[in-house]
Amino acid sequence: MYDVEKIRKDFPMIVNHPELIYFDNGATTYKPQCVIDALTGFYTDYTSNVERGEYSTAIRADQAYAGTRDVIARMINCKPKEIAFLANITAVLNQIAFGLSRELKKGDTILISYAEHASNVLPWFRLKKELGVNIRYIPLDEEGNVIIDELDRMFDDSVRIISLAYVTNVLGSVQPIRKITEIAHKNDALVVVDAAQAIGHLKIDVKDLDVDFLGFSSHKMCGPDGVGVLYGKYELLQKMEPIFLGGGMNARFDIDGNVLLKDAPERFEAGTPHIEGVIGLAAASEYLMNIGLENIHAYENELRSYLIQKMLPLENIEIYNPANPSGPVSFNVKDVFAQDAASYLSTKNICVRSGHHCAKILHNLIGVDQSIRASLYLYNTEVEIDRFVDEVSRITLEETISIFL
Ligand SMILES: Cc1ncc(COP(=O)(O)O)c(C=O)c1O
Incomplete structure (x- = not known):
């Protein structure tokens, strides 16, 4: 059975920083003690x-x-x-x-x-x-x-x-x-x-x-x-x-x-x-x-569907890839610049990537230049997703401006 709590104990970054929600695994991943x-x-x-x-x-x-x-x-x-x-x-x-x-x-x-x-x-x-x-x-x-x-x-x-x-x-x-x-x-x-x-x-x-x-x-x-x-x-x-x-x-x-x-x-x-x-x-x-790469893949896909299912009802966001079965979730908060939304999430100890993600010709396909990317990995949990979605649902232009005042 996939034991995510056991896996989390293998990662000093998680043990030492339980306050952080790390959803930037597409950029780099945490390292296990071994x-x-x-x-x-x-x-x-x-x-x-x-x-x-x-x-x-x-x-x-x-x-x-x-x-x-x-x-x-x-x-x-x-x-x-x-x-x-x-x-x-x-x-x-x-x-x-x-x-x-x-x-x-x-x-x-x-x-x-x-x-x-x-x-x-x-x-x-x-x-x-x-x-x-x-x-x-x-x-x-x-x-x-x-x-x-x-x-x-x-x-x-x-x-x-x-x-x-x-x-x-x-x-x-x-x-x-x-x-x-x-x-x-x-x-x-x-x-x-x-x-x-x-x-x-x-x-x-x-x-x-x-x-x-x-x-x-x-x-x-x-x-x-x-x-x-x-x-x-x-x-x-x-x-x-x-x-x-x-x-x-x-x-x-x-x-x-x-x-x-x-x-x-x-x-x-x-x-x-x-x-x-x-x-x-x-x-x-x-x-x-x-752990088994098939097990990791299955767990990540489950997590991703959970994230999508929680994000879809949010009215303040637009998701660009809800139907893809795996991989990162890319979205924007309506009327809010992606970097500002990511900075807001950072004040809540949530780590995501924002910008063009080095894929600068992709806007030819999706029509936006910048986005926020939440990328999950084997040690992320539904509890983290709940907290993340809750914070995303609160993002508004006014909220993001307030963090810079
Ligand atoms: C699809 C893809 N290719 C290439 C790279 C470049 O990786 P690195 O910076 O490790 O060379 C990345 C990094 O995010 C990537 O996502």
Whole structure:
């Protein structure tokens, strides 16, 4: 049985700050004690660099660092050598765009959607500017879900890549990735998946989805900041040029400038990596797998429906994605600027995100530039939702002005 009270005790931020209602999990998540212990264990017991030392603490660090590849491989169903560690999903998407750019030419097409985060837009825009590739937008329904039939009709010989968020960060649409890869592969296009908002919220099986590349950030799944995971089918990773060059990723180089890179995945990990972060990510992954990603997903969906059911009757708000089954709830309070409403909620110890959420072209779809986003996670409760909805129901223009006086 899903025991949320037990789970809450694992998170020092919740234990130390019972007054806070944290509904900003789309931005980052709280960390359980086991992740904190993994970090401090590295600092207090075996600090050393990796793949550079022959002494006992360095060997222990090597094993722990490499061990994370095994854990992630188990979590998303791939081979450990298909996993590279970068700084975050932003770095991962930049790496993929840079790597694939070597195979693109003027007139090739990349498909993305209006609902993408800046990290899955700007690296492709750069290729448009530098190479003259076309960027085209996949049609979405009013809650941001890909319209599969229309996607099918977009394919012609020029389409080389389709890059999409698995779960979008404002509307929380869960895109039908399996169907998308089927269509893309039939048309010889590669599929890149930004799993930033999906990882740790639902079970991801990259083999079943048949995606070519997928990435996520550790900090959005209870792990440390500063670590991103790049998954790629091995033959694609082996062909891909790394964005960063330096120590750790080359096998040898000589005075004449001849360089031999290491095989994937090490070739993508130039310089000293975020060793303790990677080790902490293994602890986070094990923690979530022990609870069960299906259980977390089911619990979150229940919570989300509860939140929607409580919010729908409120007359002072407009919700943009009531029908989506999971993900964040995005809304505005009528006549109130989103940031002001979020500041008001902050005076009640409620943490939500407001603004455009780095999805600046999304207003083309929903017609508003700014919104408030309540994003839930495995440790949130119905009691918190009751308090949140009660406070949201009280927000008026006058109330928000009064907090600034
Ligand atoms: C869908 C999506 N992609 C990419 C990112 C960027 O994540 P990071 O800042 O960890 O690189 C985010 C962050 O909110 C996101 O929600």
